[in-house]
Amino acid sequence: MYGVRIHHTLSTDPVLLTIDTTDPRPIYQQVADGIKELIARGKLAEGSPLPPVRQVAADLGVNLNTIAAAYRALQDDGLIVIKHGSGAVVASRTTTERSPDELLRQLRTALTELVLAGFSARKILTIVARELK
Amino acid sequence: MTDPVRATVIFYALFWAIRLNGCVRRGRQPRLRGTDWFFNVHVQPGFYDGAGKRLLRWYWMRMMIPFAVDIPIAIWIFASGRLLLLGWLIIGLCAVIHANHLISVDLAERQARPFAVPDAEQPVASITLSLTPRRLRDYSNLKFEVVLIVTTVCALVFAHDQRAGWKAAAFLIYMHAGFVYAKYAIVAWRTDHTEVHEARRRFYLANCDWCRALLTAQLVAKVNIVVWLVITVVSTVIVEIKRKQLARLSARVQPVTLPDLLRQSEIARWPVCYQPSAPLLMLKGARGYSINLANARALVGIAYVTGFVLLGNVL
Numbered sequence: 001m002y003g004v005r006i007h008h009t010l011s012t013d014p015v016l017l018t019i020d021t022t023d024p025r026p027i028y029q030q031v032a033d034g035i036k037e038l039i040a041r042g043k044l045a046e047g048s049p050l051p052p053v054r055q056v057a058a059d060l061g062v063n064l065n066t067i068a069a070a071y072r073a074l075q076d077d078g079l080i081v082i083k084h085g086s087g088a089v090v091a092s093r094t095t096t097e098r099s100p101d102e103l104l105r106q107l108r109t110a111l112t113e114l115v116l117a118g119f120s121a122r123k124i125l126t127i128v129a130r131e132l133k
Numbered sequence: 134m135t136d137p138v139r140a141t142v143i144f145y146a147l148f149w150a151i152r153l154n155g156c157v158r159r160g161r162q163p164r165l166r167g168t169d170w171f172f173n174v175h176v177q178p179g180f181y182d183g184a185g186k187r188l189l190r191w192y193w194m195r196m197m198i199p200f201a202v203d204i205p206i207a208i209w210i211f212a213s214g215r216l217l218l219l220g221w222l223i224i225g226l227c228a229v230i231h232a233n234h235l236i237s238v239d240l241a242e243r244q245a246r247p248f249a250v251p252d253a254e255q256p257v258a259s260i261t262l263s264l265t266p267r268r269l270r271d272y273s274n275l276k277f278e279v280v281l282i283v284t285t286v287c288a289l290v291f292a293h294d295q296r297a298g299w300k301a302a303a304f305l306i307y308m309h310a311g312f313v314y315a316k317y318a319i320v321a322w323r324t325d326h327t328e329v330h331e332a333r334r335r336f337y338l339a340n341c342d343w344c345r346a347l348l349t350a351q352l353v354a355k356v357n358i359v360v361w362l363v364i365t366v367v368s369t370v371i372v373e374i375k376r377k378q379l380a381r382l383s384a385r386v387q388p389v390t391l392p393d394l395l396r397q398s399e400i401a402r403w404p405v406c407y408q409p410s411a412p413l414l415m416l417k418g419a420r421g422y423s424i425n426l427a428n429a430r431a432l433v434g435i436a437y438v439t440g441f442v443l444l445g446n447v448l
Contacts, residue, residue, distance in 0.1 A: 027394065059260075059324060061413070
């Protein structure tokens, strides 16, 4: 039998996903982006099982279709594999859909916006280094 | 009195003692976080001198509803001499007490909301959840399950004829299935990632497993009443200690209002609704909790209760 250990701190579970209701992105996009980030950071390793759609939807208190859409988007990117009956697992740390040119174009756009927002090159490098950590 | 009848009466008396303790505990629950709180509602200063006093009294009055159900039925059972029915009464009362408490707390909180500190009820902007899968097997001990299954099967095959017959066995197996269903529902509970929620989940699951172990023990051997009493008293004390630890920790954690992303207050019609796209078993509507009939767990639960009533008639 398992023991009942009682603490009141936050869980030490490293695989946490945060959804912000003030974020302009739709919830399914936030879920998909959050999982993508966890995969990119290596917190969700290849082969790791993801919780069932029903569990994520219940914990967030959202529609089942919202989470199903997020999982479908991740599947389309080649990041997860959905097996009927056994749930979703992380497939790979790299997406297959977009070409390097397209990704670099996105990076250039983001950098341009940061420069136009008044960020110095040094500040941008610091931000990029922090994000890569 | 025969042995089973004597045991039922003793357990009924014990049930009363446990309930009275539960009443005291539940009576203190509204002010568990201090006088600034009424359950999970952060109330304005002086609340308990005005409206709070009235709401508290109503809440205490509602705690008496199970007694109003219990006492006339118990009197009838004692008068008619069909004392074995006390066992069924205990089971029915457990359901009534829990349902009554759930509804009563929800009602009390809704009544107290107009007296809440301004902006205290604002939902939080962000929700953090764990992406670790939560399945029944993650909360089950394989060795324990194997021992339980093997013992139950062996008891049915070898010890069946020496026991009270198929009726008792059918009842115990059905109760067993009920506790497995309860575990399944507890694992699926909506939760955040604080350890206190997880500890609460594990506490309830451990209770279910402990009850299943006792049911199997009853199936295997005819245990003396005194042994049963000792087991009941000891386990009640342990459960109470754990419950108090949980209550203390829960009181330290500030309650938050989660955003209603499902718009439950709009889609949930009281007392039942049918929302296939909602993942929850119970939706919190404007008038209280509503059972979501589109959820498979709700249908299994209804089938189980119906089966229980039918089994009661057969037995």
